Amino acid sequence: MNKISIPIGPQHPLLKEPLTMNIDISGERVLGGTLRLGYVHRGIERLAQQKTYVQNVHLIERICGICSHVHTTTFCHAVETLLGIDVPIRAQYIRALMCELERVHSHLLWLGIIAKHVGLDTIFMHTWHDRELALDIMEEVSGGRVSHAANQIGGVRFDLSQEQEAMIRKTVNDLSDKANTLMDVIENEPVLQARTKGVAPLSAETIKNYCVVGPVARASGVDVDMRRDHPPPPYDRLTFNVITRQDGDAWARTVVRAEETRETLKLCHTILDEMPDGPVSVRAPRKVPEGEVVVRSEAPRGELLYYLRSDGSENPARLKVRTPTLPALNLIPKQLSAIHVADIPVVMAGVDLCIACADR
Amino acid sequence: MISGLFYLLLFPGLLFQVICSLFFEWLDRKLLARFQRRVGPPWFQPLADLIKLFSKEDLLPEGANDLVATLLPLISLSAVLTAGLYIPIAGFTPFSFEGDLIVILFLMSVPTLAYYLAGVVSVGVYSILGGSRSLLQFFSYEVPLLIALSGPAIMSGSWSVEQIMISQGSMGPFILFQPVGFVLAVVGLIGKLKRDPLDIPKAKSEVVGGPLTEFTGAKMGLWHLVMNIQAVLGIFLLTNLYLGWTKTFNPLVAVVVFIIEFLVLVVILSGASAIYARLRIDQLAGLGWRILVPLSLLQIGFVILMGI
Amino acid sequence: MSILKAVINAFRKTPDTVKYPYGPLVIPKGFRGAIVIDTEKCSGCGLCVRDCPAAGLELIKESRQDYQLIHYPARCAYCGQCEDSCARGAISHSNDLVEPTYDSDEWVVVLKHQSGD
């Protein structure tokens, strides 16, 4: 068979965000591929140096359209560490609640995508509707579906009223029921299993060598979760299980994310139960004293790293964002060998790409 | 002469088949939408889509053979329309003759081959990939489909669809004797129509649009029409071959029964596309040759034993 | 076959699609919509303009009494920072959807125009 090269991206039905890949195939066999980023590079790290800290909270929120809240939380945490101010505990819990809801909607979104890629549009439609429930909560309490603008330096912008807490509990219960139904469907779907089991398995050794984090790493048995290992507040007060699997194939990744959705919904209840009363924000000065800080947190896709240096002015002197997708993208060309053309979508979906995150 | 034109252009020819295909497309999309908790299109949507496609600019990439690309959907359309003349509708058979089942099956596999050629002449990488996939799929489903469809013919002792219907009148619907054959025929039909879950040649996330990736405008509209008419004819054929009661003494009863059976089959097809994921091409080939072919042979053996 | 059950359930229920604009749309209470201003309270201090991350606000100031506060809805990120920054609580988000337009460059809203007498 002749070797032909098929372009995937920047526009392709497989991709939800622009990315270019050139994949060499021979018949139905994939020989290898290359990858090119940069279509949504917005220069946010450079731009952040020209904006004030207050403005940067909103700029940082626009790095990603799915995990926007965890970016601002991490950024605010970094700035607050430099300022040396203690964020009220209630504000920390509200932040954590939003983070967990975001994880739920991100994982449900991902389950929909993998279902769509293997041709199971029904599950795609059902998951994406259920995901709306999580978005509805966030819109109700913060005012925005995707860009919540919930954080400000020193706390959060809104408080949860009694009715809102009751509404969240009810919706989270509802969501748990729906998530259970979905997991039931996914676990008993024979064709989905046939398409994902044994596809592009990654050993723990490969995962470690490629510095991959998050659900992809946990599906290969690398037990790493920054919420537990290096807890940003208030995760040091919360207890939850970290889900791991050993197989490392696309099916293990599906199961890990599905189980994590359930676990996260349980954690939402814990957060609401343990949430103390009190103020939700403190006043923060506009100028940040000189200093540097490294902050890590667990985004839905894995470890998120922020490095922030302040030179005492209103603008950050250097802001470095390492998003969890970046090392996972590195792994894609490696996975693209000795698989079928039909497995390309499964591999691409398996690492849960977020190109906007990786490009910044 | 007049009656000939009537048969060709109005019923059961062009107009009836086009209307049926538009209705089928709407019903299919509406059902699928409801299975997926969506609203679905209004009743005129398929017609609007067709008009839109026919009024759009017709483009082909450089290096593609325009003449062949235009001829292929036309040939397929004429093949399926001709096949439609021989398929009885509610017991109405103007052109029936002994052996028309074979003619129908032959004419209905013309679009698949044209589909493959369409992929080759329109030079895109996805088209070629989709074209070769459609041929692979053709070899996987066609054999069990043909073996399964010969079941009713053997049972009634005739290769005429009308004769098969008449013998079902006395023996009862063949689905009672050949349930496996019916299931295989439905699977084969889904494969033939390249519908979800066997839409491997045009799987969106893998090969974009398959062989029709580079087609636009009127040619694309024709291809849509061909696929939908093929679906309607396939359903008509299965209704006649397996479900029986479509040729009774009262034509009105026959029409009602025929419509109900048509709707049931549409629900089965839409339901299958809603609940199954797409297979990989090697998995389909394995399914076809390891499971479907032996099953169809078993069914035929059973039918022959019953005849003795 | 739990997927079959899910599909049958879905078929029996009414669809979830929101038929906006042909049907009603539920807007949550806290939704950040169009920018409105209380002209009585606004003093033209420019705090909102300083903090706006998207350059969606502009203050053209001739003197203390003579100024214009201009809003560019097409640039606005609807983040709510101006509402947060305003010390007098003059500028805020209403709960209304922002109507789209064909010409975003020309889309300018004068929030407050005070001319010194």
Next chain:
Amino acid sequence: MVMIDQKTLQKEINNVIDSDFEIYPGIQGDHTICIPSVQLKNVIVMMMDKFDCRHLSGITAQIRSENQDVIEVLYHFWIGSSFSLMIKLPKHAPKLAEITSILPGADFYEREVAEMFGVEFIGREEIPPLLLPDDWDQGPPFI
């Protein structure tokens, strides 16, 4: 995840680079060690061999306004706690050993630093653009 003792790690690094290193106290929530640029690869090889420390979270490069002639590169590791290696490079000829061959996960991080700061990674082939356009000709954007 195994915790690695900071003290032991520092002792081993001391052994590798044959001289006393400098601890940079400026970064909050992180242990930072300044090492000479020529020793980077050796230190990382030692960390991988002795401690199985392969969790590289990212590479940050920056130029401080008070010292414009130096490009500072930070290798953020995760060893059960936050740990960074700091390397100072001259701005006029920034050269650094590549570590992609021993730790493939560093590939994109190195490419980003090379692209944004013009750092040359010795031992790597010519690096194709990662984030910037193909026809970018205005030099590294951060310099």
